[in-house]
Amino acid sequence: MVTAVDAAAGTVTINHEAIPAVGWPAMTMSFTADPAVVQQAAVGDRVEFDLTVQGNAGEVTAIRPE
Numbered sequence: 001m002v003t004a005v006d007a008a009a010g011t012v013t014i015n016h017e018a019i020p021a022v023g024w025p026a027m028t029m030s031f032t033a034d035p036a037v038v039q040q041a042a043v044g045d046r047v048e049f050d051l052t053v054q055g056n057a058g059e060v061t062a063i064r065p066e
Contacts, residue, residue: 002042003028005038011031012033012060013029013031015028016049034061049063
């Protein structure tokens with residue numbers, strides 16, 4: 001679920017399930033995103049999202065309603 005959107009910072013905060021591929025437990029986490037992706041997100045939306053991970057940081061590359 002989207003818990004925050006910061007268009008100025010280019011981030012979307014998502015409360016997500018565990019992501020075993022990168023060893024992350026379920027948590028709430030802020031991700032960078034392209035402005036077009038940020039515009040598609042609204043607080044309270046239940047979403048599925050595509051993620052690119054480098055190190056400990058992730059970038060949402062696509063977001064869609066669940």
